[in-house]
Amino acid sequence: MEVLKEKVEEEEAAEREEAAERAERAKTEKMMRPGEPRKDENFMTQEMLRDLEKKVSEIVIPSVEEPVILTQDLIDTSNLPPSYKSNSTKEEHLLQVADNYSHQYSHLCPDRVPLFLYPLNECDVPKFVSTTIRPTLMPYPELYNWDTCAQFVSDFLTMVLLPDPLKPPSHLYSSTTVLRYQKGNSFDFSMLLCSMLIGAGYDAYCVNGYGSQDLCHMDLSREVCPLTMKPKEIIKSEEKQPPKKYAIKPPRDLNSKFEQDQELKKQLQLKAEEEKRRREEEEKLVEEEKEKPDPLHGLRVHCWVLVLSGKREVPESFFIDPLTGRSYPTQDDHFLGIESLWNHRNYWINMQDCWNCCKDLIFDLGDPVKWEYMLPGPEKHRLALSEEDDETLNDEDDVEDLGKEDEEKSFDMPSSWVMQIQISPEAFETRCPNGKKVIQYKKAQVEKWAPYLNNNGLMCRLTTYQDLECTKVLEIKEWYQNREDMLELKHMNKTTGLCIDYFKSGHPQALRVHSYKSMQPEMDRVMEFYESARVDGLIKREETPKTMTEYYTGRPDFLSYRHINFGPRVKKPTQCTADSNPRPIVKITECFHRNPAKSADEDVAERVFLINEERIQLRYHRREDHITTSKREFLRRTEVDSKGNKVIMTPDMCISFEVEPMEHTKKLLYQYETMMQLKAAEKVSRHQAWESELEVLEILKLREEEDEDHTLTISIYDTKRNEKSREYREAMERVLHEEHLRQVETQLDYLAPFLAQLPPGEKLTRWQAIRLKDECLSDFKQRLIDKANLIQARFEKETQELQKKQQWYQENQVTLTPEDEDLYLSYCSQAMFRIRILEQRLNRHKELAPLKYLALEEKLYKDPRLMDLVKVYA
């Protein structure tokens, strides 16, 4: 206010001088509606304006027929507290101040639109915008940071367009109402988000300004979906070490330098051409994607949130669009201008020019030239001074300021009229209205669901399209949660038909990734495993129709790789399934890591079993300083010599090449033993291969089952969903309740009515005590007898009535109509039932009565008031 007043004075002074006045006019002219194209400014005539208005009205019409509008009649205001329905004196005062402020403003800047200061609330009461903000710290840790908080607000509310896209709304509802109906326009979104951010300690403001069409309509279809963006690969620049002192010189290069140069040039040319073509294509694409020019560009009113740097370690000021929950730098193209901004303490008008959108704006709210404040708030925004020299001057100012503050402290912003923001845990978990939300991005669509809403645990689905019109599906990604089979993400590529399932650790078969085209066995597929969860250390198993490759790690036998080639299945006469008739194995290749305990010449690196050819090939590890490796090939064919004896081993059954020939390996005995071991190993490997095949089948079966019944896991801490824990809790409550009842009963004092007859405060004599006891007992006995009598009486009465009825029936049996007879019969059965019950009750009473009597007697004996007296006597 102070500055405004000063300005008024200034202006009056200026009026006297014409030149100054001209300058002033120029200034106000500059403060034209921001974002508007500048060149028009000088040539805008009345007619043109009228034209524009007409056009505008024409264009606006179709957007009005948006179906979802939260109108006032729909709002139930009956339950709202009185602060919603009326204004306190302080608020009245504030409104007067605001009114004054607004008048001065419109006087000084007649070209600018009126301020958005005190719209009506849901009860049609004008409320100042700052008091509508209700800073609240939410009890959910997820809402503590701005990004998750903004995402929550955008998910939780459904967007409603402003009734008039060119004007701020006439009504601004409290967050209570907005949250109840989960609907709102950008102003409602911003107020809610701002309340939550300020509550969480951020320096946040609501901004009333102008946004692009996409922003106002929450249209993300020209934005790239954040889920499709790939994390940027960090390119590691390899440090080139300087050549060492004794590095050997490379052999002389005998190739022609000229030819190389020519070749290089040719390639460069080709590359350049390709680059050009690609760029052209890109440009074309960009052209296609470009939005249609918006006739209302720069006029659409929007409200968003500004977070200033400083608090909560925010390094730089930024905008949050509450409709989408995304953050933008303050220089972003979507934000075309700012009229004013406010938080729960104060209100500021932007006095800066917005011809270049918000790019040149400086968010130093302490600068009264750039930002016109309404209340000289208690915590002042300090003007950021650039020069050191001003510091002394500033100090003096401070003293003055202090004095001023004391004077004007008489008025500050009244506290908010809105109730604390409350979101129930259920609503928080459900997030979106009805638990579902669909967002359209450029070439992509994202669908979100609340947990446990879909019975297969589906949480989010991203569909990527090939074209802008979203007709050809490129790929689908589905995220799951709480699934029993630990499935986390399902990635389906529609063009190649490839499916990739990702699992969290904990799948019964330790599955990590499963990529496949069909669930049929013996097809192309890759399975990756959590190798630490598996006994055999299997990392990956790749399959093609004819082969299977397995990768292992950390095995005690150093096996790292096994490759199996299958031959065509032998047709058997009987019908066989895959597991009873395995494909014949043609070849098994196994690779091993180096076993440091063995010498290289004895450590097998590769073992190939050629099963059809009955050959086994061994390749050993290479020695440190060699380039060749030892090899050995065995023919395991058993032959018979001329005499018909089995030949055990002949030198030509083993061909071996040894890098360092050794004596003992030449021996037939050694070769024979090696071959025997290899035969055994072959058997084991074949068995392993067979088992792997079985395992694949098993996993596929398991996967199919899991996909079908998709049970969801429920955390034991989830008291609402966990059936077991709920039952347990209810049982506990019941037990507690019963315990309580029992306690009440035990406290029942039988002696009280008799003690009341005696004079109070006196000690009981023995005689009195005995009399008391006797009285109590006789009273109880009487009660028991009365009860018995009562039951007896009822029983007799019922019997008598029945007898009477029977008599009547026998007398009139002949004349009775069938209906009467039916009536009689039903009466009889009912009466018989009553009689039987009464009889049972009587019997039971007779049984229990003496017991009850004895119990009371016992209890009275033990009563502390009578105990010693009666006992002695007894």
Added chain:
Amino acid sequence: MSRMYDSMEPKVIDDDMLKLAVMEQGPQEEAGQLAKQEGILFKDVLSLQLDFQNILRIDNLWQFENLQKLQLNNNIIERIEGLENLTHLIWLDLSFNNIETIEGLDTLVNLEDLSLFNNRISRIDSLDTLVKLQVLSLGNNQISNLMNLVYLRKFKCLRTLSLSGNPITEAEEYKMFIHAYLPDLVYLDFRCIDEQVKELAKIKHQFSIDELKHRENVMELRAEEEKAKKDMLEEHKLAFIEYLNGSFLFDSMYADDTEGNKLSYLPGVNELLEVYKDKFVIICLNIFEYGLKQQEKRKIELDTFNECMLEAIHENQEQGKFKIAKFEEKHMLNLSAIREETDLPTIEKKIVECSEDINELFNVLMTLEMQLVEQLEETINIFERNIIDLVGTFIENVQGLMAQCRDLENHHHEKLLEISINTLEKILKGELDEDLPDSVRALFVDKDTIVNAVGASHDIHLLKIDNREDELVTGINTWCTHLVDKIHRDEITRNRKRVKEINQYTDHMQSELDNLEFGDIID
């Protein structure tokens, strides 16, 4: 000894017995037939059993180099001998013999299981080198001293011990004693040791064990210190400046110098000596520091050189490996094609192709190798030059410092001469106040004597300095020539080895091809 070995002739371990044992215990069935065909070499045998043979003396076992398990139980052996060569032995059974002392096991460092059950041993010792020992069976012997068991603390791997049937087992605290002193033991006398009992024993013998441990620690520390000192000296020796970090050289100069010591009694000489010593030591220290620095420099030089050599060789290896892999891939395909081919001329053509391939591989590999040899030769020459330069500068500088030493000595000599002559004059004049020992006074007879004495002292000093210098220079020169020689030698061996390898490989490939040819013709 209930066995009546009188009735049986003691046997000698001879070739026949060994062959028989090897055949009997060797491979059976099919493998046995093969073994019979070929015969088994003694050095291939891993385990041998010679029990109940009435052997008196262990002999003739030296051929079994790779033997891992030897059973000589139930014989009448009286001494442990003839096992020195069996260094791979893991398991040795000498139970039920007549052995009186443990001996002759020092070379069997891999032994894990030793059984000396039922012998006549009275003392446990001579097992120091058997650090891997896990199982020790000493039951039914004559061990009577409980303190003898403390010796077994040395064996960190020992887990099983049997001592039953020894006189010591009758001692009351025998078990507790063992539990306390050998806490790593798991089995004693064929029983698992109860943890609780172990705890009890520990508490019981805590005091003495603590003392023992303390002593052991002190010993260990001392050994470590000694080792550190030795290492240090070794390092200095590498730099050829050992014993120069102090007054060792100076002291050694005066150690054999009787005249010099006598002269130090003269007035003023002591002070002179002090100053001289200080200066001398400073120069020595300079040499020492310089030597260390130079050593560091040489080491870095050598390291870089080695690294580069390794890198080059490795890269060459990789290339060779790659070439071979490529060749093998192709070769395999060719071979299988030949096998399947039936047309004789085509086969021959293909075989020729193959052998050409082999030749080409040979050429390629040899070219690579020759290239590497050339490159390495060049690098080695550069290195040689550099290292010789380094050594040259080192020697030069050290010689300069040594010359300073000599100057000091000359200076000192002059001063000393002056004092001596002065003193002589005084003595001749009878003006000397102080008392001099008779032996010193004897020097001051005439001028010649004293000058000779001082000169002799000076000569000795100079000789010492010269010696030290010579030692240093020869040391470093020998080192340098050795190093260069070794590098050349290594390079030559490497080259030979590689060439041999390549030849072997191509020969093998060629012979394989020839065999194939041969086989095909037969078919």
